Amino acid sequence: MALATPPVGRRERNKQAKLERITAAARELFAEHGVDEVTTQQIAEKADIGTGTLFLYAKTKGELLLLVQNSGYVDALEEGRAAAQSIPDALDAVMAIIRPIVECNRIQVDNGRTYLRELVFGDPEEPHHRDALALTVQTEEAIAGVLRRDDLVDSDDAATLARVISAIMFISMATPANVASTVDDILQEISDQVRVLLP
Incomplete structure (x- = not known):
């Protein structure tokens, strides 16, 4: 009972x-x-x-932004995970995970870029910052899960590749060179880089 x-x-x-x-x-x-x-x-x-x-x-405005963006990120990650489940191709499945995250981050470009800066440089002891870091780990785990579908990729390599792919995603969203880029432009940039990593 x-x-x-x-x-x-x-x-x-x-x-x-x-x-x-x-x-x-x-x-x-x-x-x-x-x-x-x-x-x-x-x-x-x-x-x-x-x-x-x-x-x-929330002790700072940065923490408030993390609070707001995290709630959208949770939904985006869930959407991406669900989409990736039915996609057999590894690159397409990885991009299915990434697409809603990039879309979420680009709703308001300056806020999205500030969120990424807070994520990297903020205080990891703050609860909303910890939540943001946990979301990045969950994203990497989702990507690694897709990569482990391939018999040529062992678990350790999948985790390492997922971390590299996550870094590519965050850098592509944060770089000043992409401030005026569309979601599709950023996704294409990420896809071009991820393609050369996958077996």
């Missing part, structure tokens, strides 16, 4: 509701104005909380 999950208390429900309001407010303001043009005070006001309360959920 399964144990019943105890009901969530009022305090936890209130915390979750505030987090959802903060995420929604930051997402809307960042999408409309870009992360650099939005203040934490504006986010707090839109979320109908005090600035001090806001900092209990």
